[in-house]
Amino acid sequence: MDSQEIVQTIIKNEHFIISSHQNIDGDGLGSMIALYAILFNQSKNVVMLYDETVPYFYHYLPFIEQIKPVSSITNQVNFKNAVFFVVDCSNPQRLGLPQQLLEKCKTVINIDHHPDNSSFGDLNYVVPNYPSTTILIYQLVKELGEKIDRNIATGLLTGLITDTGGFQYTELNSTLLPIIEELTAAGASVASIMRYVFKYRRQEALKLLGVALNHLYYDPHANFGVIYHLQDDFRACGATEEDAEGIVDYGLYIPGSEISVFIREVDRDNFKISLRSQGQRNILPLAHFFEGGGHHKAAGFKLKGNFLSVRQTVTDCIRQYLISPEEFENTNSSKIRANVGRNS
Numbered sequence: 001m002d003s004q005e006i007v008q009t010i011i012k013n014e015h016f017i018i019s020s021h022q023n024i025d026g027d028g029l030g031s032m033i034a035l036y037a038i039l040f041n042q043s044k045n046v047v048m049l050y051d052e053t054v055p056y057f058y059h060y061l062p063f064i065e066q067i068k069p070v071s072s073i074t075n076q077v078n079f080k081n082a083v084f085f086v087v088d089c090s091n092p093q094r095l096g097l098p099q100q101l102l103e104k105c106k107t108v109i110n111i112d113h114h115p116d117n118s119s120f121g122d123l124n125y126v127v128p129n130y131p132s133t134t135i136l137i138y139q140l141v142k143e144l145g146e147k148i149d150r151n152i153a154t155g156l157l158t159g160l161i162t163d164t165g166g167f168q169y170t171e172l173n174s175t176l177l178p179i180i181e182e183l184t185a186a187g188a189s190v191a192s193i194m195r196y197v198f199k200y201r202r203q204e205a206l207k208l209l210g211v212a213l214n215h216l217y218y219d220p221h222a223n224f225g226v227i228y229h230l231q232d233d234f235r236a237c238g239a240t241e242e243d244a245e246g247i248v249d250y251g252l253y254i255p256g257s258e259i260s261v262f263i264r265e266v267d268r269d270n271f272k273i274s275l276r277s278q279g280q281r282n283i284l285p286l287a288h289f290f291e292g293g294g295h296h297k298a299a300g301f302k303l304k305g306n307f308l309s310v311r312q313t314v315t316d317c318i319r320q321y322l323i324s325p326e327e328f329e330n331t332n333s334s335k336i337r338a339n340v341g342r343n344s
């Protein structure tokens with residue numbers, strides 16, 4: 001791992017760009033914000049780039065208004081001298097527009113915890129078994145010898161809380177507890193972050209959740225839940241994509257459920273599919289089968305087609321996988337392998 005070199009690169013350089021994956025989550029944002037705050041405290045010249053809307057329930061984060069679209073900075077940054085941090089992002093394609101800036105920059109630093117990260121950086125700090133990318137940023141702050149203030153702590157804790165599902169997917173242990181204690185002592189609030197990340201939702205989002213629960217289908221033989229939203233559902237509720245955050249989890253609430261799948265129509269005949277699992281099930285092979293990616297317990301991919309055929313394809317695959325994972329992986333091994341790290 002290149003953490004020592006990353007620390008040296010921070011010390012030796014003045015200009016930094018930070019970005020994360022499209023369809024951003026609390027770990028991507030928390031990592032960006034914490035890193036921004038660290039570099040800001042060192043009086044470095046730093047910009048954060050993201051081209052989509054940052055969901056309103058993350059607006060409590062410090063420096064959130066400093067996140068800019070690519071078009072706003074293109075003329076201001078001397079890319080030849082800039083170090084580009086890509087955080088919580090398994091491959092450059094997931095960056096969206098900021099991807100075009102990577103090759104203009106002096107150094108690309110890739111900090112991530114996705115198992116299928118393609119090690120695309122000049123320097124790579126990738127540890128797949130870490131619960132969040134923000135814990136890697138925490139290690140960097142320590143190596144830098146930088147004091148953790150409230151802003152840094154809030155970013156770091158936001159990533160940890162989001163990616164562990166509020167400490168439901170990762171056990172609180174003797175490694176994490178002292179870190180959480182340190183971050184809360186620095187001024188971050190577990191209670192407040194938990195509320196914003198998981199509970200703070202506008203009325204339109206709650207209506208959308210109601211529709212999702214009405215659509216819920218559960219397969220009692222293979223033990224998985226399916227939820228979906230069509231464009232008409234978003235329109236009827238006055239909801240947007242950000243309002244669907246967290247809905248995928250409900251398919252795992254049913255006793256015995258092993259996998260939850262959430263299919264949503266983002267444009268006509270264009271679907272995003274999110275997968276979640278609990279217990280021992282690793283859903284990454286399923287995501288790779290469909291040219292997606294992610295983690296063992298949280299992954300996703302995209303599919304085109306009409307809704308009924310998309311749903312049929314996805315549910316058939318999940319059923320086959322749950323009934324016999326070895327057979328599924330053996331039958332599809334070349335396709336699964338070819339897609340690892342390609343597009344998650």
Ligand SMILES: [Mn+2]
Pocket residue numbers: 027028088113132133163
């Ligand atoms: Mn993450």
